Amino acid sequence: MTNELNLPLIGIVAAALVVALVVALITTPVVKNLAVRMGAVDVPRDGRRMHDHPIPRMGGLAIFFGFLLSVVVFMDLDGQMRGMLLGAAIIVVLGIFDDIYSLRAMFKFVVQIIAALVAALSGNVIEIVSNPNVFSSDLYWDLGWLAVPVTVVWIVAITNAVNLIDGLDGLACGVSAISSMTLLVISLAISDGPVAVLMAALTGACLGFLPYNMNPAKIFMGDTGSTFLGFILAVVSIQGLFKLYTIISFAVPFLMLGLPIFDTCFAFIRRIAHGQSPMHADRSHVHHRLIDMGLNQKQAVAVLYIISAILGLSAVVLTTSGPVKAMLLLMALCFAGAIAGRIFLGNNRREREKESREPGEEEKQ
Numbered sequence: 001m002t003n004e005l006n007l008p009l010i011g012i013v014a015a016a017l018v019v020a021l022v023v024a025l026i027t028t029p030v031v032k033n034l035a036v037r038m039g040a041v042d043v044p045r046d047g048r049r050m051h052d053h054p055i056p057r058m059g060g061l062a063i064f065f066g067f068l069l070s071v072v073v074f075m076d077l078d079g080q081m082r083g084m085l086l087g088a089a090i091i092v093v094l095g096i097f098d099d100i101y102s103l104r105a106m107f108k109f110v111v112q113i114i115a116a117l118v119a120a121l122s123g124n125v126i127e128i129v130s131n132p133n134v135f136s137s138d139l140y141w142d143l144g145w146l147a148v149p150v151t152v153v154w155i156v157a158i159t160n161a162v163n164l165i166d167g168l169d170g171l172a173c174g175v176s177a178i179s180s181m182t183l184l185v186i187s188l189a190i191s192d193g194p195v196a197v198l199m200a201a202l203t204g205a206c207l208g209f210l211p212y213n214m215n216p217a218k219i220f221m222g223d224t225g226s227t228f229l230g231f232i233l234a235v236v237s238i239q240g241l242f243k244l245y246t247i248i249s250f251a252v253p254f255l256m257l258g259l260p261i262f263d264t265c266f267a268f269i270r271r272i273a274h275g276q277s278p279m280h281a282d283r284s285h286v287h288h289r290l291i292d293m294g295l296n297q298k299q300a301v302a303v304l305y306i307i308s309a310i311l312g313l314s315a316v317v318l319t320t321s322g323p324v325k326a327m328l329l330l331m332a333l334c335f336a337g338a339i340a341g342r343i344f345l346g347n348n349r350r351e352r353e354k355e356s357r358e359p360g361e362e363e364k365q
Contacts, residue, residue, distance in 0.1 A: 009193050013184070016074045016197045017204035024066030024208025031062045032212070032219045040099040042220055055217060058099040059209060060225020063173075064092050066205035067232070074197050083122020084235050090115040091159065091231045095224030108223075109156070115231065116155035117148070124235050125151045155234040161260035162230030163223060164267060168287045169215035171301050175259055175308045176229040177206035182256045182312035183236065186319045198236050202229070215297045233257060255315035259308050262286075310334065 035041065035056035043054045068085070075081060094111045097103060125147050128140045143150055166172035184199035206229070212218045221229075237253045254261060263286045290300035 009188070009191075009196060012074055012193070013188070013196050013200040016070045017200040017207075019073060020066040020070035020201045020204030021208040022066075022204075023069050024062045024205045025211070026208075027065050028059060028062040028209055028212045028219065031059055031065075032056050034061075035059070035099070035219065035222075038100055040096070040222065042222070055220055057220040057222030058096060058224045059213065059219040060095060060221040060223075060228050061092065063205040063209050063221065063225050064088070064228055066208050067201045070201035070204065071198065074201070075194065080123040080239070083119050084124055084232075086122075087115040087119035087155075087235070088228060088231055090118065091227050092224055095222060095227050099222040099224050112156050112159055112227070112231075113152060116152040116159075119155060119231075119235050120148050120151040124238050126154060126238055151238065154238070155231060157264070158234035158237075158257060158260070159227050159230035161257065161264040162233065163226040164264050164285065165260045165287065165304075166221065166226040167285055168291075168297050168301050169217040170210060170213045171287060171304060172226045172229065173206050173210050173213050173221055174301065174305055176233065177203055177210065178305065178308040178312050179233055179256050180206065182315050183233075185316050186252065186256075189316070189320050195236060195239055198232075198239075202232055202236075215301065230260070252315045252319060255311045255318065258311040259286075259304060 035058040038058070040056060040058040041054045042057045071077075071081070071085070077085075090111065094103075094108060094115075098108060126143060127147050128142055129150075162172055162176060165175060180199045180203040184196055184203060187193075187196040187199060209221065209225070213221060237256065267285060287300055287304060290303060291297070295303065
């Protein structure tokens with residue numbers, strides 16, 4: 001993809017972000033009313049739900065509108081871009097029907113593969129992967145005929161990974177915004193204009209929707225939004241990261257999308273170990289565990305935002321300063337985060353114990 005605009009890249013990026021943000025901000029109330037009319041409402045029926053009253057979903061449609069308009073205005077719609085947008089449109093339509101009718105998992109999986117194939121066959125494909133073996137003389141592996149299957153697996157996996165972390169108000173949207181900003185900064189650092197504009201549009205669309213989605217949420221993004229965000233992040237990471245030959249490019253996508261990847265892998269391993277289907281829904285995701293530890297929704301989301309930001313910052317440093325500095329930064333931030341978390345959780349536990357003792361003390365008096 002080429003960007004033929006003569007304006008400075010920073011100006012284009014800023015404009016793309018603002019346009020997507022404004023469109024998402026304006027269209028979200030409209031989508032909310034549409035969701036209610038169409039019956040796309042999340043009614044809490046089990047313990048996995050964190051809300052106690054019906055809330056409209058399908059809010060991801062506003063994110064899609066903001067992203068799409070910004071991309072159409074500021075990007076050159078070549079074959080690669082059209083393939084990505086067509087695949088994204090398939091994902092969004094699937095999400096709309098799922099938010100209304102709760103489709104079967106296998107049917108959704110098949111349609112996601114079709115959408116991934118549309119993007120891959122349009123040129124959004126992982127042709128080479130940097131060799132993780134630093135002692136090898138081969139800098140990268142040429143995937144050959146495996147390029148399309150590997151690409152489809154990557155796109156479908158990240159699409160569902162982002163979907164799986166959409167369990168608390170503002171979580172998936174905020175984490176996706178952080179991942180988008182990470183890739184935006186990296187693309188600016190390596191002067192990859194098209195990827196920078198794409199990520200600016202996605203960041204702006206997320207930020208425009210986020211005020212309506214933060215706790216207490218007025219609307220959920222639903223599968224319409226979470227799968228769309230995962231799909232776009234997966235495809236754009238192919239365009240911006242996997243095409244590099246260096247060992248750095250192998251690690252960056254996994255750092256940038258570290259939280260959803262870890263949560264998905266952990267969920268699958270846990271379910272298989274318990275003799276369940278990997279697709280079996282449960283209440284043991286990382287955000288559920290934080291809630292069970294005593295954090296409220298805002299606190300749990302803040303913790304996961306910080307983790308995503310640490311991983312994103314490490315990815316930026318890895319790209320711009322090298323692996324040694326990135327590893328030292330990641331270790332330092334994780335150590336500081338662990339100490340802060342220990343202090344915070346300790347204080348939180350003492351406050352709960354104090355509150356539980358107070359009623360008994362009042363009765364004695």
